[in-house]
Amino acid sequence: MTDAAELRRRTAELLAAHPPAHTDRTDFLKARFDAGLAWVHYPEGLGGLGAPRSLQGVVDAELAAADAPDNDPRRIGIGLGMAAPTILGFGTDEQKHRFLRPLWTGEEVWCQLFSEPGAGSDLAALGTRAVRDGDDWVVNGQKVWTSSAHLARWAILIARTDPDVPKHQGITYFICDMTDPGVEVRPLRQITGEAEFNEVFLTGVRIPDRHRLGAVGDGWRVAQTTLMNERVSIGGARIPREGGMIGPVSRLWRERPDLRTHELRHRLLTLWVEAEVARLTGERLRQQLVAGQPGPEGSGMKLAFARLNQEISGLEVELLGEEGLLYDDWTMRRPEFVDFTGREAGYRYLRSKGNSIEGGTSEILLNIVAERVLGLPPEPRTDKDVAWKDLAR
Numbered sequence: 001m002t003d004a005a006e007l008r009r010r011t012a013e014l015l016a017a018h019p020p021a022h023t024d025r026t027d028f029l030k031a032r033f034d035a036g037l038a039w040v041h042y043p044e045g046l047g048g049l050g051a052p053r054s055l056q057g058v059v060d061a062e063l064a065a066a067d068a069p070d071n072d073p074r075r076i077g078i079g080l081g082m083a084a085p086t087i088l089g090f091g092t093d094e095q096k097h098r099f100l101r102p103l104w105t106g107e108e109v110w111c112q113l114f115s116e117p118g119a120g121s122d123l124a125a126l127g128t129r130a131v132r133d134g135d136d137w138v139v140n141g142q143k144v145w146t147s148s149a150h151l152a153r154w155a156i157l158i159a160r161t162d163p164d165v166p167k168h169q170g171i172t173y174f175i176c177d178m179t180d181p182g183v184e185v186r187p188l189r190q191i192t193g194e195a196e197f198n199e200v201f202l203t204g205v206r207i208p209d210r211h212r213l214g215a216v217g218d219g220w221r222v223a224q225t226t227l228m229n230e231r232v233s234i235g236g237a238r239i240p241r242e243g244g245m246i247g248p249v250s251r252l253w254r255e256r257p258d259l260r261t262h263e264l265r266h267r268l269l270t271l272w273v274e275a276e277v278a279r280l281t282g283e284r285l286r287q288q289l290v291a292g293q294p295g296p297e298g299s300g301m302k303l304a305f306a307r308l309n310q311e312i313s314g315l316e317v318e319l320l321g322e323e324g325l326l327y328d329d330w331t332m333r334r335p336e337f338v339d340f341t342g343r344e345a346g347y348r349y350l351r352s353k354g355n356s357i358e359g360g361t362s363e364i365l366l367n368i369v370a371e372r373v374l375g376l377p378p379e380p381r382t383d384k385d386v387a388w389k390d391l392a393r
Contacts, residue, residue, distance in 0.1 A: 002040070002051035004058045010035060011062040020068040029071055029105040032063075038104045042088065046100050071106045074337035078148060079103040079110035083156050085229045090173070090214040090222050099154070099175070111152035112230075113143040113176060113200055114223070118393060120145070121364045124167045124220060125391065128202060130159035130174065137161075137174065137212070139205040145358065149185045149198035150334050152178045156226060157207075158219045163389040170388055171219035175211040182206075192350045193330035196338060228298055230359050238286065239279060245309050245348060246275040248341055249316040259319050271312050278304045299365040300373060306355035306362055309340075313348040320345055
């Protein structure tokens with residue numbers, strides 16, 4: 001059984017063999033993965049040691065103290081938080097060994113080809129088609145709101161492989177090479193001025209069957225692993241007290257007494273307490289993950305994350321008054337990650353509007369919490385037993 005002392009010993013060996021100050025960053029990350037210290041709860045040979053997930057912090061603390069490089073998780077969050085657990089759960093041994101190492105080191109960026117113009121909240125209604133042609137699948141369709149598609153080497157993709165069965169049953173899950181012919185990425189400019197999102201057009205894209213995850217027609221079940229992990233990675237990220245969006249507005253309150261009013265103080269205190277409750281709830285959720293895969297509780301965390309971000313950023317803009325209307329740069333950019341706390345209040349206010357859409361809309365997540373957490377009766381769904389091809393569109 002790998003314990004904390006053993007992990008500290010292994011980490012010390014890694015640092016001795018590959019001193020961070022004298023080792024190329026990528027080489028160090030590869031060595032860390034091969035030593036089983038990337039994600040310690042993964043199996044041996046796949047970046048882990050089969051150790052309890054709770055011990056990852058032991059390794060991270062030792063490496064941080066040694067000023068070792070990390071894998072820039074904000075840049076590769078989709079790969080780490082969504083693609084990796086899905087590949088681990090449903091991939092073949094060949095797929096696991098091919099994809100997990102460069103995914104974790106950041107050599108290969110991933111994106112998520114799920115949402116479509118006509119299948120966002122009702123994701124199972126997706127219309128992108130994949131048709132079998134020998135050892136390949138030929139894919140045609142359009143995806144939208146795809147973060148990091150302009151950077152990605154690989155994508156996790158769900159497509160319809162059988163239109164003659166109900167919508168949830170005719171979906172298959174694939175790994176798509178974003179450099180293949182027929183993949184076109186177009187930027188979607190947001191109200192922040194940036195084009196962090198994209199739309200992706202797939203025209204005659206050939207995906208080998210060896211890049212299928214799970215059984216044919218079982219893509220919806222595979223996708224649930226992705227979606228549950230996505231909501232945890234968005235809403236349950238580990239942050240310190242006064243981390244995240246509450247940090248800048250708290251600092252502003254302390255540094256600018258001229259902006260204070262009694263009413264704003266009351267609102268700030270309320271949001272500070274709610275942010276701390278959400279932070280501690282996220283910590284409890286991560287502890288529960290030690291026992292297995294994330295469940296619908298992650299949807300509740302993502303709901304809280306979206307609401308708090310929007311309310312806190314709104315309070316910050318209001319607190320600043322006329323200064324809150326300033327915005328630094330509307331230049332069209334295609335960033336590598338979202339930087340909520342590294343920009344000014346106007347950016348935070350505008351960008352947080354997307355928090356209630358991305359990773360599952362708040363309306364859909366409320367249904368998930370109501371049905372799967374609280375056990376309330378589900379809404380009537382008249383299309384569950386109707387073939388996808390017969391649905392009104």
